[in-house]
Amino acid sequence: MPQGVPVHVPADGLTTRQRRNRALVVVHTGAGKGKSTAAFGLALRGWNQGWAVGVFQFVKSAKWKVGEESVLRTLGRLHAETGEGGPVTWHKMGEGWSWIQREGTQEDHAEAARQGWEQIKRDLAAETYRVYVLDEFTYPMKWGWVDVDEVVAVLRDRPGSQHVVITGRDADPRLIEAADLVTEMTKIKHPMDAGQKGQRGIEW
Template sequence: MTDISPEEAARHRDRMAKRKAVQDAEVAEKTIEKGLLIVHTGAGKGKSTAAFGLALRVLGHGGRVGVVQFIKGAWHSAERDALQAFGDRVAWHSMGEGFTWETQDKARDIAACLRAWEKARELMADPSVGLVILDELNIALRYDYLPLDEVVATLAARRPDLHVVVTGRNAKAELIEAADLVTEMTLVKHHFKAGVKAQKGIEF
């Protein structure tokens, strides 16, 4: 593989020099600085984990991060344990009561979501916070546990320097419309199909 002729090396160099010129021109065109509204949706894995990866990036720049979990509540979260390494630079609020099939109580689920949304608004209003992760907010919106119009309007009216990540399956069209960056995590292959159970460090 390392046996490259001088001609091939030169062709490669020319091709890459052209590609670099295109890349540089594209980067130069983009000049707007703004906090982004980001949505991670889809049936695949990685929606919440990618949000926590972004948290690492913000923390690496010295910023502060707020997390509100709308569905997950009491159960143990390893990523939360890990982020304790950053002390009060991470404000983590698990406000959910568990999945709907765990609580089996719609009024309680709605009350939990409303409390979570209040906490989310509080974090978004805190100028020291650079990134707010609204984990599984899409689920709360899908079940109409929160008023969609108000939530989208509040997210759209966020501080100009605030990044917000919303996760969960079945993101509403109105939220996607308001977002700057939307990624759909698509399931290609899952080990559960092969009888493999949820693995420590991966699923929990």
């Protein structure tokens, strides 16, 4: 992609440099593939800059995203051993928690999601990380477990330079309005349409 030229320069009182380095809220939504994968890619770029990376995974799964988790944990270990890149912290909400609700009651899942969000609020206030991946975080908002207006206010008022990437289908319009960068991933064609199931190395 070429480097674009801004279509207008806002009268926000910021210098180009300040505006350039303003931390972003990024949303990957839509029914297509690649939402989480692209978010983890941003986390990798942050790692490469030596930034502290925090991943909050709002969907527990035995298989999905195991590849990403393994690679990011490997890079975090590399940082601990050699100082290369940045530290990586990987949170799984409630561990036993799953949005397809294999175990536990719905109220357990709602509570786990709320606790995850409380942790994120504490970390944002403490500036614990430079990059946050809130993976599948649109769902607890969609289901009313976490209040969208509160999320928008917390993101707007977060201190310092903290980038936040949120993934998941059906992002709330208020979140999209509040975000700086929003991409919709749309399925054009999927192997499952032709009777193929997910496979190792591609889906996880």
